[in-house]
Amino acid sequence: MTLLMDLTPLRGNRDFRLLWVGQAVTFFGSMITYVAVPYQVFQLTHSSALVGLLGLIEFVAIMASAFLGGALADAVDRRRMVRLTEGGLLLSSALLLANSRLSHPRVGALFVLVGLMTVVESLQRPSLDALLPRLVPKEQLVPAAALNMFRVTAGMIAGPAVGGLLVSGVGLGWTYAVDVATFAVSLVALQLMRAVPPPPEAERVSLKGIVEGVRYARSRPELMGTYLVDINAMFFGMPNALFPALALGFGGPGVLGLLYSAPAVGALIASTTSGWTARIHRHGLAVLWAAGLWGVAILAFSLTDWLWLALVFLALAGAADMISGVFRSTIWNTTIPDHLRGRLAGIELVSYSTGPTLGNVEAGGLASLTTTRFSVGFGGLMCVAGTLVLAAALPAFRRYSSLAESEPH
Numbered sequence: 202m203t204l205l206m207d208l209t210p211l212r213g214n215r216d217f218r219l220l221w222v223g224q225a226v227t228f229f230g231s232m233i234t235y236v237a238v239p240y241q242v243f244q245l246t247h248s249s250a251l252v253g254l255l256g257l258i259e260f261v262a263i264m265a266s267a268f269l270g271g272a273l274a275d276a277v278d279r280r281r282m283v284r285l286t287e288g289g290l291l292l293s294s295a296l297l298l299a300n301s302r303l304s305h306p307r308v309g310a311l312f313v314l315v316g317l318m319t320v321v322e323s324l325q326r327p328s329l330d331a332l333l334p335r336l337v338p339k340e341q342l343v344p345a346a347a348l349n350m351f352r353v354t355a356g357m358i359a360g361p362a363v364g365g366l367l368v369s370g371v372g373l374g375w376t377y378a379v380d381v382a383t384f385a386v387s388l389v390a391l392q393l394m395r396a397v398p399p400p401p402e403a404e405r406v407s408l409k410g411i412v413e414g415v416r417y418a419r420s421r422p423e424l425m426g427t428y429l430v431d432i433n434a435m436f437f438g439m440p441n442a443l444f445p446a447l448a449l450g451f452g453g454p455g456v457l458g459l460l461y462s463a464p465a466v467g468a469l470i471a472s473t474t475s476g477w478t479a480r481i482h483r484h485g486l487a488v489l490w491a492a493g494l495w496g497v498a499i500l501a502f503s504l505t506d507w508l509w510l511a512l513v514f515l516a517l518a519g520a521a522d523m524i525s526g527v528f529r530s531t532i533w534n535t536t537i538p539d540h541l542r543g544r545l546a547g548i549e550l551v552s553y554s555t556g557p558t559l560g561n562v563e564a565g566g567l568a569s570l571t572t573t574r575f576s577v578g579f580g581g582l583m584c585v586a587g588t589l590v591l592a593a594a595l596p597a598f599r600r601y602s603s604l605a606e607s608e609p610h
Contacts, residue, residue: 206351206473207344210337216394217336217345223390224329225352227287230383232360233367234294236461237376238311240368241301243445245308249573253442253565258312260558262319263551270324271414271547272406275540278398279328279335284391286325291384293318298377306373323554327546334534334542335397343478346530350523351472357465357519365458400540414544423536424545426485426598427529428552430591434492434525435556438499438518438584440577442561443568447577451508463512464519471520475527484528485601489592491525494518496584503578529553535603 211218239252246252273282293314300310337345367376404410418424440447441461448457481487498518505511537545560580568576592599 206347206475207341208348210341210345210348214337214341216397217333219390219394220332220336221348221352223387225356227290227383227387228353228356229360229363230294230380231290232356232461233364233376234297234380236361236364236458237368237373238297238315239442240445240457241306241373242308242311245306248569249443249446250565250569251308252445253561253563253568255312255315256442256558256561256565258316259319260555260562262316263323263554263558266320266323267327267547267550267554268411268414268544269406269547270550271327271544272411273324274328274331274543274546275410276399276404276406276543277328278396279332279543280391280394280397282328283325283332284388286321286328287384287387287391289321290318290325291381291388293321294377294380294384298374298381301373301377323547323550326550327543330533330546330549331542332397334539339535342534343527343531344475346527346534347472347475347478349530350475350526351469354465354468354472354519354523358462358469361461361465362458365455365461368457369455404540411544411547414541414548417537417541418545418548421536422595422597423485423532423601426591426595426601427488427532428548429595430488430492430588430598431525431529431553432556433587433591434495434522434584435553436560436563437580437582437587438496439557439560440499440502440564440580441557442565443573443577446568446573451511456508459508459512460515463515464522466512467516467519467521468523470516471523472527475524478524478527481528482603483601484532484603485595485598487528488525488532489588489599491521491528493585493588494521495525496581496588498581499584500578500581503574503581531603532601 211221239255242252242255243249297311297314300306300314333345333349334342363379364376367379418428444457444460448460451460495518498514498521502511502514502518505514533545533549564576564580567579571579
């Protein structure tokens with residue numbers, strides 16, 4: 202059994218390679234901003250609850266735009282949609298830079314810009330996700346998903362680590378400026394790609410079409426399982442809103458980047474040794490095991506006072522999340538017909554964003570009522586309990602096997 206990551210999709214697919222490289226660079230910049238914004242909110246307000254409130258803003262923005270983004274992904278050229286929204290994200294990052302240069306940066310502006318960026322990302326992400334089945338053949342979907350997870354996790358390691366150094370070393374202005382600069386690479390890569398027009402049976406954007414996508418998702422137990430298991434894991438087990446406060450106990454702002462990066466280190470290790478995933482056919486069961494392991498690791502993270510051990514547990518959590526992501530992505534890309542791929546990608550965006558965004562609100566609110574450590578530990582415990590309940594309540598998902606799946610329904 203080979204453990205090394207399969208690079209075939211990158212070698213044999215020019216457009217996938219262009220998209221992968223461009224998104225790797227721009228995601229690196231986004232992860233720098235991902236650290237800088239909550240740090241700036243905490244710096245200006247000294248409130249974990251307000252940092253957590255960023256998650257509520259993101260949740261509202263996602264719910265307001267994700268379904269529309271999914272419908273657009275099925276109705277227009279997906280590459281063009283990604284390129285237009287990439288320009289919108291560039292503008293939003295430039296406004297963050299401008300706000301940071303003020304003598305008194307506005308906290309309200311940070312919340313508004315986070316909401317705006319989330320809307321644009323929600324319009325973009327379904328088209329971005331729906332591109333994958335059009336760029337690689339079906340037999341390469343699992344290694345392509347692993348490569349995408351590798352790209353994301355590499356950015357989640359380098360971005361927060363560099364972001365923490367930039368914030369503490371050169372200030373927030375230059376930190377945001379780096380993010381702005383990374384968009385140039387992604388925009389060039391998107392320009393070089395070939396067009397990806399909608400499928401012949403594509404429908405115009407309509408409420409009826411959106412409802413059709415929701416009905417399809419509800420009719421497929423393997424899809425509903427991926428949504429519910431991930432929402433449970435991320436809602437209870439997402440501690441990111443508490444990292445600025447936890448960093449103070451572990452050593453200060455310089456440690457903040459390490460806390461954000463540690464889960465990605467684990468995910469990177471898991472992705473680079475992901476060759477074995479192609480041999481696993483019980484994808485639903487694999488997602489359940491990974492979600493449970495995430496909860497156990499988060500619970501253990503809450504119990505240690507040693508930074509190195511805390512980082513180990515966060516890395517273990519990140520590895521579990523990466524494995525879950527590979528199998529969830531594979532289920533989505535092998536069971537959904539192309540003419541519904543964008544709308545279902547919108548639903549997927551809601552599912553995998555709802556947990557983290559509301560989880561940050563839950564973690565910040567509970568920490569303000571109890572303690573930071575209690576909030577993290579309680580979330581990990583509830584994640585494990587919820588995963589066990591869902592495993593019992595979703596037998597069709599638990600038994601789902603890719604060997605029984607032929608063509609998308």
